[in-house]
Amino acid sequence: MLLYASVKSTEDKLPFESTVTTLSNYVAVLTSPATLPIFLNTFIFAVGSLAIGLPLAILLAWLLERTAIPARAWFANLILVPMTIPSLLSAIAWIQLLDPSNGLINVVLRGAFGMSADTGPFDIYTLYGMCFVQGLRLVPSAYLMIAASFHAMDPSLEEQSAMAGRNIAQTTMRVTLPIMRPALLAALVYFIIVVIESFDIPGLLGFTARIRVLSTAIYWATHSEVGLPDYGLASALGVIILGAALLLMWGYQRLTRHQERFATVTGKGYRPRQVALRGWTAPATAFCALYAIFAVLLPFLMLLWTSVQPFYATPSVESLARVSFEGYANIWRDGSVVRSIWNTTLIALATSLATIALALLVSWFVVRHRRSTGIWANYLSTVSFLPQCVPSIVIGLAFIFVYVRFPIPLYGTLWIIALAMTTRYLAYGSRATTSALMQVHGELEEASQMAGAPWTRTIRRITVPLLAPALINVFLWVAVHAMQELSMALMLYNPDTVVVSTMIWSMWQNGRTADAAVLGVVLILLSAMLLLGGHLISRLRRDASS
Amino acid sequence: MRLREAKPVIAVKNLVKIFAGARGQVRALNNISFEVGRGELFTLLGPSGCGKTTTLRCIAGLEQPAAGEILINDRAVYRAVDGTFVAPEQRQIGMVFQSYAIWPHMTVFQNVAYPLTGGSRNDVGKRVSGILERLSLGNLSDRLAPNLSGGQQQRVALARALVAQPEILLLDEPLSNLDAKLREQMRFELKALQESFAITTVYVTHDQEEALALSDRIGLMHEGDLIEVGSPADLYLRPAHKITAEFLGTSNFIPAQVESAGVTSSDELLVQSPIGRFVALRSAEWQEGQAALLFFRPENVEFISEKDPPHNGNNAASGIVERVTFLGNSADVVIRSGETTLRVRAHPARAPVSGEEVSFYVGPNSCIAFPA
Numbered sequence: 001m002l003l004y005a006s007v008k009s010t011e012d013k014l015p016f017e018s019t020v021t022t023l024s025n026y027v028a029v030l031t032s033p034a035t036l037p038i039f040l041n042t043f044i045f046a047v048g049s050l051a052i053g054l055p056l057a058i059l060l061a062w063l064l065e066r067t068a069i070p071a072r073a074w075f076a077n078l079i080l081v082p083m084t085i086p087s088l089l090s091a092i093a094w095i096q097l098l099d100p101s102n103g104l105i106n107v108v109l110r111g112a113f114g115m116s117a118d119t120g121p122f123d124i125y126t127l128y129g130m131c132f133v134q135g136l137r138l139v140p141s142a143y144l145m146i147a148a149s150f151h152a153m154d155p156s157l158e159e160q161s162a163m164a165g166r167n168i169a170q171t172t173m174r175v176t177l178p179i180m181r182p183a184l185l186a187a188l189v190y191f192i193i194v195v196i197e198s199f200d201i202p203g204l205l206g207f208t209a210r211i212r213v214l215s216t217a218i219y220w221a222t223h224s225e226v227g228l229p230d231y232g233l234a235s236a237l238g239v240i241i242l243g244a245a246l247l248l249m250w251g252y253q254r255l256t257r258h259q260e261r262f263a264t265v266t267g268k269g270y271r272p273r274q275v276a277l278r279g280w281t282a283p284a285t286a287f288c289a290l291y292a293i294f295a296v297l298l299p300f301l302m303l304l305w306t307s308v309q310p311f312y313a314t315p316s317v318e319s320l321a322r323v324s325f326e327g328y329a330n331i332w333r334d335g336s337v338v339r340s341i342w343n344t345t346l347i348a349l350a351t352s353l354a355t356i357a358l359a360l361l362v363s364w365f366v367v368r369h370r371r372s373t374g375i376w377a378n379y380l381s382t383v384s385f386l387p388q389c390v391p392s393i394v395i396g397l398a399f400i401f402v403y404v405r406f407p408i409p410l411y412g413t414l415w416i417i418a419l420a421m422t423t424r425y426l427a428y429g430s431r432a433t434t435s436a437l438m439q440v441h442g443e444l445e446e447a448s449q450m451a452g453a454p455w456t457r458t459i460r461r462i463t464v465p466l467l468a469p470a471l472i473n474v475f476l477w478v479a480v481h482a483m484q485e486l487s488m489a490l491m492l493y494n495p496d497t498v499v500v501s502t503m504i505w506s507m508w509q510n511g512r513t514a515d516a517a518v519l520g521v522v523l524i525l526l527s528a529m530l531l532l533g534g535h536l537i538s539r540l541r542r543d544a545s546s
Numbered sequence: 547m548r549l550r551e552a553k554p555v556i557a558v559k560n561l562v563k564i565f566a567g568a569r570g571q572v573r574a575l576n577n578i579s580f581e582v583g584r585g586e587l588f589t590l591l592g593p594s595g596c597g598k599t600t601t602l603r604c605i606a607g608l609e610q611p612a613a614g615e616i617l618i619n620d621r622a623v624y625r626a627v628d629g630t631f632v633a634p635e636q637r638q639i640g641m642v643f644q645s646y647a648i649w650p651h652m653t654v655f656q657n658v659a660y661p662l663t664g665g666s667r668n669d670v671g672k673r674v675s676g677i678l679e680r681l682s683l684g685n686l687s688d689r690l691a692p693n694l695s696g697g698q699q700q701r702v703a704l705a706r707a708l709v710a711q712p713e714i715l716l717l718d719e720p721l722s723n724l725d726a727k728l729r730e731q732m733r734f735e736l737k738a739l740q741e742s743f744a745i746t747t748v749y750v751t752h753d754q755e756e757a758l759a760l761s762d763r764i765g766l767m768h769e770g771d772l773i774e775v776g777s778p779a780d781l782y783l784r785p786a787h788k789i790t791a792e793f794l795g796t797s798n799f800i801p802a803q804v805e806s807a808g809v810t811s812s813d814e815l816l817v818q819s820p821i822g823r824f825v826a827l828r829s830a831e832w833q834e835g836q837a838a839l840l841f842f843r844p845e846n847v848e849f850i851s852e853k854d855p856p857h858n859g860n861n862a863a864s865g866i867v868e869r870v871t872f873l874g875n876s877a878d879v880v881i882r883s884g885e886t887t888l889r890v891r892a893h894p895a896r897a898p899v900s901g902e903e904v905s906f907y908v909g910p911n912s913c914i915a916f917p918a
Contacts, residue, residue, distance in 0.1 A: 201667060
């Protein structure tokens with residue numbers, strides 16, 4: 001914990017130290033004509049992604065939660081599927097669908113409308129292309145968040161409006177949406193943070209188009225194609241992005257605090273009222289189906305298609321003949337691929353285990369010892385929640401600074417990547433374990449003490465088994481995220497510590513499209529297997545206990 | 547009441563506990579001192595928030611006091627002066643929690659076997675089944691905790707507290723989670739069990755009936771102070787403090803003035819109240835003319851005919867019946883006498899009717915004068 005705290009404080013300080021010694025970085029950042037587009041791009045990217053993602057998510061959540069749409073369980077599950085696909089891979093998939101010259105959709109459209117041009121009509125390598133892909137990326141998690149608040153709303157609030165003689169449209173506009181306003185606002189702020197720190201999509205799409213946003217600008221400042229890495233510039237940008245994220249997080253917390261005023265969850269069991277769609281059933285179903293096909297299935301199928309082709313080609317009779325799984329066989333001959341899979345496994349394991357151990361410790365102090373440790377418990381909870389709003393790319397950057405000069409030679413090892421990820425995911429982990437631990441009555445642990453058990457036995461025999469479901473969830477969440485994480489790994493890796501995500505990134509940069517797709521499918525399969533395994537374990541546990 | 551041996555098993559001396567609350571510090575325990583003898587059942591009784599559970603948790607070692615001393619068999623488990631603090635797991639105390647704290651991921655057998663470490667499997671099995679038999683839980687040993695009824699959970703918690711044969715048993719409101727009927731039944735079972743194990747027990751409750759029925763001695767607590775300690779009969783019949791009288795049973799309090807500090811015998815005195823002169827037991831040193839509070843219980847009031855007032859007219863008064871509430875085994879009568887309202891417990895068949903004028907008498911031994 002002490003180690004962690006020291007990491008935290010230096011991490012916070014280091015960018016600021018540089019402000020004292022070299023204020024010129026800020027001058028450079030703020031006056032350079034090259035940086036103005038970066039801010040502008042970041043702004044457009046955030047607004048554009050949200051403008052696409054949130055309305056879609058709200059509409060889908062409303063349709064699936066509050067209307068009598070057919071096959072809702074199917075749609076609800078399908079919407080969540082992209083969460084298992086790393087955003088790096090969905091960017092790759094969309095490039096293959098919307099590349100201006102040989103993207104599948106463009107080729108098909110040109111054929112269908114007899115267009116003569118070689119390119120278009122769509123160009124993914126633009127700011128709008130980035131917004132589109134990022135916007136779709138937001139839908140699953142935004143859907144989860146918004147559907148939950150639709151679900152939790154007391155239907156009697158709406159029924160009251162109906163009794164007052166309002167129709168469905170009036171009720172929705174005048175009661176439902178205003179009640180949900182805090183939840184929607186909170187989601188908005190939260191996803192602004194997500195978009196600003198998003199690296200994979202602007203990194204991949206903006207690389208070709210040379211469109212930089214804040215997060216990718218930091219990366220390119222430290223990984224310049226020409227000349228030395230400019231760490232001063234990078235940290236100046238890092239502080240700016242960190243400041244923006246902190247400000248937004250503060251706003252987010254204010255919003256969610258005031259949400260209590262709109263307490264819509266009463267703990268009563270009820271089924272929300274469902275609106276009959278009548279004549280709108282067919283269009284609504286078609287809309288959901290289109291979304292599922294277009295945004296969920298198509299990118300995944302495209303990735304699969306690319307992975308079974310020796311080189312990239314649009315699907316046709318001719319290229320169908322070339323389908324082979326050689327790519328899957330050949331890839332294992334590449335030593336660095338095997339190493340990257342091994343490294344990824346190690347990092348995922350180390351990160352999730354370390355996160356669980358630290359999260360358990362943090363929440364144990366926060367929940368059980370709040371009274372005796374007072375200020376310390378508060379400090380601890382704040383410090384462990386803070387990385388939630390520190391963008392991954394900034395954590396990566398900070399870790400370079402801290403550990404290059406660190407007495408223990410961690411820099412350049414796998415462990416520094418695992419440590420950076422642990423720092424990042426501890427916020428989620430400790431939040432999950434804290435709420436789980438609060439459900440466990442303190443007397444259960446005290447009873448073990450009274451039975452003569454030392455605290456080690458109490459934790460092992462009582463606390464951990466009681467928290468097992470929450471711990472398994474944290475393990476899976478962290479492991480999957482660590483496997484798919486790109487930006488921190490990219491900042492901290494070297495040829496020895498290459499992981500699957502950085503491997504895909506460099507394959508893509510070097511034009512090895514098919515290999516990147518193969519490795520991508522392998523990564524998706526690994527994540528899916530992990531999730532399925534976790535699901536089975538919790539199923540078995542539930543069966544055993546009943 | 548059991549005869550107490552010279553050496554107490556538990557001795558609590560000048561215990562102070564301070565909680566750091568949101569609005570500054572709260573003194574949860576204020577110089578608490580008491581002793582519990584071998585095999586005794588000692589109850590800490592008081593309203594919620596009076597510090598009784600905190601005292602129990604200090605004995606268990608689950609709370610760290612701010613000052614004072616706790617001795618178990620003459621050995622300090624906590625002493626503020628030299629910083630002695632024995633961890634709860636090393637105090638060898640059995641405890642039953644208010645929530646029972648049965649571990650839901652273990653069977654009844656595993657729960658009860660938990661305190662037994664070391665010893666062969668066979669030995670552990672024998673001891674666990676022994677105690678389960680004794681608490682009539684033998685047929686439930688493979689059940690998981692969530693599949694037990696409230697009464698069964700309480701027994702499992704007891705079995706777990708007793709299996710390692712501790713010398714001390716701490717019970718934190720063990721009956722409060724049971725429904726009324728079961729609570730009454732378990733009250734007697736608990737007492738019988740405690741006696742057959744002859745285990746020194748500290749019992750915490752806010753239920754006065756429970757405390758009166760179970761305890762050898764009761765310590766009455768109020769806002770962090772231990773008000774007084776005594777046998778159930780002492781505390782109920784002859785409370786030394788107004789707080790005790792108020793908390794246990796129902797009371798009548800009438801403002802009065804001391805007329806004479808010594809009347810018939812040395813521990814009686816004469817007070818003048820708005821409803822008449824009363825001979826009462828004293829609870830402190832008195833000066834003539836001092837303000838006092840005359841106390842007696844509704845059940846000690848007798849109705850009399852006006853013709854033969856006893857005691858030269860002392861301890862008798864009259865008034866008008868304002869309301870009669872029929873309660874089945876008794877009737878609750880409210881009498882107004884001048885400005886004073888009194889509650890009287892009457893036999894249901896001999897209760898007066900509303901509006902009737904009645905005279906009544908309260909024996910000197912049932913009256914106590916408290917400092918106002």
